[in-house]
Amino acid sequence: MALKKIGSQTVKFENPPSIISTASIVGPVEGKGPLKDYFDLILNDFHFQEKTWEKAEKKMLKEAVEMAIKKSGIPSEEIEYFIAGDLLNQIIAASYAARELGIPFYGIYGACSTIAEGLGLGAMLVDGGYADNLVVGSSSHFCSAERQYRFPLELGNQRPPTAQRTVTGAGAAVISTKNRNPRITYVTTGKVIDMGAADPYDMGSAMAPAAVDTIIKHLEDSKRSPEDYDLILTGDLASLGKDIAEKLLKQNGFDVSNRYTDCGLLIYSPQQDVHAGGSGCACAAVVTFGYIFKEMQKGRYNRILLVATGALLSSTSVQQGETIPCIAHAVAIENL
């Protein structure tokens, strides 16, 4: 019998691992958004002095990881694992960042839910006694995601109002056995949920049911209620997805309206031309590691539930007429 498992999908940590430091790097558009003061580095251009978008993304991830390790005060040779992923085919941003970091590496893929997947697995390694310190990270880049999932940048096409903008950025966090706040207390691993959505320009409504499923499982397993959290934060459902998630939760008897928001809505202001909001692996990562982490340190939030959402499609699956499989992982972060 697994000692730290509660309910059907949730892990409750015995000695909750702490997030001792974080770092966030964002692109120029995010750097003009409402959270601009929370990020560690704002790039002036999309290239970051590199020749290609993919190389720029790798560099953002690498630098975010180095920055997080530096802030942690832990010597880099004592960081035992690097757990990371991104949106690019074969997660090349993470793999190439790992090549330069020289830390034992687990590459993971959960599309835009990657950062919650990384935090969950990282916390399990630490509480399981397999590591004292490790670093997790994820990245995305507007231009590299556009060319892989959609169209060349200069193509004159039109986007529907449900389209989202991929966040350019990277976030990283050091998880450790050290006795410091905030801590990761629970992790609820999501199931792949497919509600038959097929429109690649509407990820929010595709992913909302996955977020709702994971939130309900988390509350059931942990025997908590939404009121136990200062904030429930989904990853990148954006405007339509957030509305749907709220409605579905209400139908299931959970009223979250006054304590629920979405990273994809926080990162841009409505005046920015981003349609429904932000998306991408970096969306939940930079909002959580920039804004949320700093506000938790100040004590404005003491208990949050991050529910990062991912659409696990590829351009091949879309062309073959498949519907969009979605996932959401929940991570409870608390000041104890």
Next chain:
Amino acid sequence: MDYLMAFLIGGLICAIGQVLMDFTPLAPAHVLVLFVTLGVILSALGLYQPLVDLAGAGATVPLPGFGHTLARGVIEEVNKYGLLGILTGGLRSAAAGITAAIVFGYAMALIFNPKPK
């Protein structure tokens, strides 16, 4: 007068394309394929030439006009060369546009880089 007709008919063809893109599940690529194919067929049936006579560039500049060029070329070459014309006519008549697109496309790729907004 020819400017007004070009504006109206050209605008109308594009507006029909917009309706197909917004109200049906067709992606822009589907609409383009549909339009060029329709252009070829309408032209072959003799229905597109009257539109060209009426609207000039309003009918030749939008994509069905490209289909019209292909169909007109094929029919001309079949008249001239018989069987072989089936394979040479379309591209011969559209050669200037296609070659220009390739050459300018290559040149632009040499000179410019894509700019994210």
Next chain:
Amino acid sequence: MSKITQEQQDYQQFVNRIKPKPPYLRNIIMAFLVGGIICTIGQAILNFYVSLGLEKTKEASAATAVTLVFLGSLLTGLGIYDQIGKRAGAGSIIPITGFANSIVAPAMEYKSEGYVFGVGAKMFVVAGPVLVYGITTSALVGLIYYLLKF
């Protein structure tokens, strides 16, 4: 494709009810105006070449096509065409300038993969289907015409 269940169907219907719709009327008006303007410019170019003495249906219209393709390519290179397209939709996709844009945009985008595997191979990634269907249909038309005639 896996079979759609009743639950999935109900959810999609619910989503379609509350989903924000594109600004239909504005999109259609913009497509009409921009498409119309591009065609009017095309007419002016055509008239200019005819005034230079080029034969109208073949020489002048081919020269017009080349000129418009050049303009579409240049505006793509300068990063302006996608800004027009964002507002005009089909108005700038359907004219021949949009055909040029659909060739130049991937050529520029995939330069990072080199001039052979990138620019060369990806140039027709968007425009390819138009040529395939246009040319194949024209060959079919030619065949039918040949059979009817001889």
